[in-house]
Amino acid sequence: MGVIVGGRRVLIAAFAAALAGAGLTASPAGADSTVRIHDIQGAAHISPLNGQQVAQVPGVVTATASDGFWFEDPQPDRNRATAEGLFVRTDAQPTVATGDAVTVTGTVSEFRPDDIATNLTRTEITSPTLTVVSSDNSLPVTVIGKDRWPPRRTIKDNAPGDVETSDVFEPVTDGLDFWESLEGMRLEIDDAVAVGPTDSFGDVPVLARDGAGASVRTRRGGVAVRPHDFNPERLILSNRLADTPDVNVGDHFVDPVTGVLDYSIGNYKLLITEPAVRVADGPARETTRAPKQDELSIATLNVENLAATSPQAKFDQLAGLIVNNLKSPDLINVDELQDNSGSTDDGTVAADQTVAKLVAAIEAAGGPAYEWRAIDPQDKADGGWVSGNVRVGFLFRTDRGLNFVDRPGGDATTPTGVTNVDGQARLTLSPGRIDPGNAAFVDNRKPLAGEFTWRGERLIVVANDWRSKGLHARRYGCHDTCDQPLFGRFQPPALVTEDQRVAQATVVADFVQQIRAIDRDAHVVVAGQLNDYPWSPPLRALTDDTRLWNLSARLPLPERYTHVFDGNSHVLDHILLSTKLFVRPHEYDVVHVNAEYADQASDHDPTIVRITLS
Structure with missing residues (x-):
């Protein structure tokens, strides 16, 4: 970069006059010295002058960074489609200061952040030579x-x-x-x-x-x-x-x-x-009400990669949420729970220590003694934070009438099935994974089915953690395998992950249909992090033929969210009920305790339904 320091005038009015004076650097051969910033930007996402040399482009420095500065034309054109600001890449700490009026000569370039194809570009001037015309000018805004x-x-x-x-x-x-x-x-x-x-x-x-x-x-x-x-x-x-x-x-x-x-x-x-x-004038964290004596309470809870190696403060925060904000539900469908060694890639798949620490923290917070059922996955086969072996599971209390029906034999690769016992649907394995060998669940969490009884009533519950959209993962290098950004180069953005969720939804829907084929009045709950919206193809694939009722879809829109990403509030976590449960008196709630807060136990809000079932 070459720098020529001109007069240090205060008034921006002197800027235009100085441009007409002598002593400025000569324009390179072929460079246009009549170009303004709006000409470079153009009414498009790529500069019409991309790759060309420009000379003595005027503007006022509005901000500086370690590798360049932004400057803006204080005399804009009348075309609102053309931006009046531009970044000048110096590749070193710039010598100009905010408020300097400058002219810049260099090459127009388009910079694509991180060289990621789905990103838009930033229009820049590179290899610059610049002249400081005056200083301490007022800044356009x-x-x-x-x-x-x-x-x-x-x-x-x-x-x-x-x-x-x-x-x-x-x-x-x-x-x-x-x-x-x-x-x-x-x-x-x-x-x-x-x-x-x-x-x-x-x-x-x-x-x-x-x-x-x-x-x-x-x-x-x-x-x-x-x-x-x-x-x-x-x-x-x-x-x-x-x-x-x-x-x-x-x-x-x-x-x-x-x-x-x-x-x-x-x-x-x-x-x-x-x-x-x-x-700090935002709303306080929410608390749901405790269930009545005849209400069964079922919740979803994302614990965001909880492992035995996680800080005790995270266990305590989650426990406080369960006891104080969720009022110790009878059943919690847990997702994103990791193995005992967490991010350490040592072949560990068991999560008994992780669960034990969570259960102990709940009791220390004044909650009941919870039990746990899950299936340990195969090592590095279920996606997510791969070495952490995330899984779904059931956390439940038995002191109010809920009990788990154990039918042993379930493992990472053996599917559970549905059998007819005196006209009622029963699981062959409980807990058991649903079709774990299906291609829909390659490198992804397998759904877990469990059979419960509640004061004589029988329920089949399916816990889920479907393929993520990759919203957060884009920041860590997931691009070809994640959904494209909303403000990206390709429009509409490709929903790369959607087909896999549709396939996963189809598998779960088929399983629910097997239950209904035996007993149309079966009590079925499908819950968890389904990672898509109520109107999406995956959710439609789950509900179209199963007569499952999605409770989140029935919330008023201003309340319909469990997750906030880039400022968009949307629902990714769901509880669905079979018709026999849905017609019972019930109350559904998204408890906003996490997603809206910088200090959060998880990036998802829990959901809960209380069903009068006795």
């Missing part, structure tokens, strides 16, 4: 929710395929194009409200103006997804340039949040340039 309003429903339509080769660019209606039209610019978010907790990377999803105009707000301050609405109005605050605080859903900030708009890991992000200060 665009206020979201005042100067520009993001679309509220559509991320991208009317241009299927690779958006980088499309000639359709609609920033007024399409969120993907809207944020691209602001790429590199300095933005301000007034009255920002957090719609997701601060994640482990320091990212915070927000809405502008306290969510004014957002599609469907949850009752606790988030924003819910719908079949054709994944909330393009969300924007993620990044801590790359300044610190973000730990916030929860519904929290606000002391001052307006300001930064430059960038793109990484499948999302547009506002790189804040001043530390944000939290106003």
